[in-house]
Amino acid sequence: MHGSNRLGGNSLSDLLVFGRRAGAGASAYAKANPLPEISDATLAGASQRLNAPFVGNGDENPYALHQELQQTTNDLVGIIRTGSELEEAIVKLAELRVRSKNVKAAGGRNFNPGFHLSLDLDNMLLVSECIARAALQREESRGGHTRDDFPTMDSKWRQVNLICSWNGEKISTVTQKLPSLPKALFDLFDPHELEKYLTPEEMTSISGEKGGA
Amino acid sequence: MNDLKKMVKLRIWRGDSKDGALQDVEVEANEGEVVLDVIHRVQATQMSDLAVRWNCKAGKCGSCSMEINGKPRLACMTRMNTFEEGETVTVTPLRAFPVIRDLVTDVSFNYKKAMEIPAFEPPTELKAGEFRMQQVDVERSQEFRKCIECFLCQDTCHVIRDHEENKKSFAGPRFFIRMPNSICIHSTFCEIANRPPKRSMVLECATSPSAAPRSALSTFVSLTTRSFR
Numbered sequence: 001m002h003g004s005n006r007l008g009g010n011s012l013s014d015l016l017v018f019g020r021r022a023g024a025g026a027s028a029y030a031k032a033n034p035l036p037e038i039s040d041a042t043l044a045g046a047s048q049r050l051n052a053p054f055v056g057n058g059d060e061n062p063y064a065l066h067q068e069l070q071q072t073t074n075d076l077v078g079i080i081r082t083g084s085e086l087e088e089a090i091v092k093l094a095e096l097r098v099r100s101k102n103v104k105a106a107g108g109r110n111f112n113p114g115f116h117l118s119l120d121l122d123n124m125l126l127v128s129e130c131i132a133r134a135a136l137q138r139e140e141s142r143g144g145h146t147r148d149d150f151p152t153m154d155s156k157w158r159q160v161n162l163i164c165s166w167n168g169e170k171i172s173t174v175t176q177k178l179p180s181l182p183k184a185l186f187d188l189f190d191p192h193e194l195e196k197y198l199t200p201e202e203m204t205s206i207s208g209e210k211g212g213a
Numbered sequence: 214m215n216d217l218k219k220m221v222k223l224r225i226w227r228g229d230s231k232d233g234a235l236q237d238v239e240v241e242a243n244e245g246e247v248v249l250d251v252i253h254r255v256q257a258t259q260m261s262d263l264a265v266r267w268n269c270k271a272g273k274c275g276s277c278s279m280e281i282n283g284k285p286r287l288a289c290m291t292r293m294n295t296f297e298e299g300e301t302v303t304v305t306p307l308r309a310f311p312v313i314r315d316l317v318t319d320v321s322f323n324y325k326k327a328m329e330i331p332a333f334e335p336p337t338e339l340k341a342g343e344f345r346m347q348q349v350d351v352e353r354s355q356e357f358r359k360c361i362e363c364f365l366c367q368d369t370c371h372v373i374r375d376h377e378e379n380k381k382s383f384a385g386p387r388f389f390i391r392m393p394n395s396i397c398i399h400s401t402f403c404e405i406a407n408r409p410p411k412r413s414m415v416l417e418c419a420t421s422p423s424a425a426p427r428s429a430l431s432t433f434v435s436l437t438t439r440s441f442r
Contacts, residue, residue, distance in 0.1 A: 063257035111313050
């Protein structure tokens with residue numbers, strides 16, 4: 001959606017476009033499907049997970065862990081990235097994930113920021129690791145992603161997205177092909193402008209297509 | 214420069230809708246920090262469940278409204294160096310609204326009042342493209358959209374701060390700013406359509422039980438409307 005990325009402006013268009021899609025999708029799904037049965041075991045599991053920061057024997061301060069997470073991603077998954085640092089980040093994030101099982105929250109459930117942070121850490125760690133893994137795999141520099149060890153843009157990487165998913169235990173990253181540039185759009189540009197972005201094979205195959213503008 | 218860090222004394226109100234009390238803490242403060250930074254350090258090191266509402270840390274979102282030494286303030290915009298050396302800084306929740314916990318209050322009163330104010334709707338008899346605003350009219354209403362809804366003005370308005378019973382019939386000063394915005398658009402429409410404005414839009418918005426806010430409202434109205442008859 002953002003092309004080569006417009007840092008800072010992404011969040012607004014993201015929330016408008018994907019917020020609408022997510023809302024419309026959730027509403028359509030809810031209308032088309034019966035209410036799911038929730039088992040007692042699921043409920044008990046969710047309740048246990050929510051209670052864990054209060055009842056566990058852990059002694060990790062959620063704020064301190066959050067701060068370490070910020071420092072790690074700032075130092076190793078920042079604006080200028082390198083392969084070795086990204087690998088180091090993945091190791092550190094795994095350590096933080098282990099420690100996050102031992103976060104301790106004090107007080108009650110009512111508007112308790114330490115409790116909320118204890119729960120949020122899971123998602124923060126998940127997103128951080130997804131970013132680090134995808135950044136390690138993408139061996140080029142493009143838009144908001146700059147690799148010191150791969151300083152130029154590589155047209156082959158324009159053809160794919162990296163999709164991260166979580167199966168409850170670990171994150172996997174798969175490469176997903178993007179649709180090629182439509183002929184009608186291709187025709188709007190001077191071919192020399194597009195040579196920077198497209199492979200020679202793409203240039204030949206799209207310009208040879210029928211139809212277009 | 215090792216003297217950039219120092220210990221400061223805070224007195225923070227902690228409690229809920231039923232009960233609460235002030236608690237004294239000492240915490241480190243760094244050069245250039247604001248009250249919200251120091252509250253966050255208290256949270257991270259001494260009171261992990263201290264409730265405080267915040268978001269932008271830049272005076273734009275209006276979330277961290279509280280009373281600092283009894284004055285209505287945004288915690289993110291109140292610098293620690295504005296206090297005397299060794300002074301204890303007292304931090305309490307907004308008194309005009311019910312406490313949820315610690316420094317967090319329930320400000321939903323404001324959202325209910327906002328919903329009672331009619332939104333501008335273009336008249337049905339005008340077709341698309343017939344309703345036009347002059348740039349000068351667009352600009353006139355912009356001033357009134359600068360409000361960040363921190364509700365500190367609501368907190369200091371004695372009509373609702375000190376008289377809970379007034380909240381039913383009085384919306385508070387924040388809505389003196391909200392109304393002219395609607396009125397600007399409304400009066401523009403009245404000029405274009407050559408018909409009298411709905412006076413009720415002005416008078417029904419915030420019927421004040423005291424004279425002062427009412428006169429403030431009429432000042433706004435006269436400032437912001439050109440052709441009210």
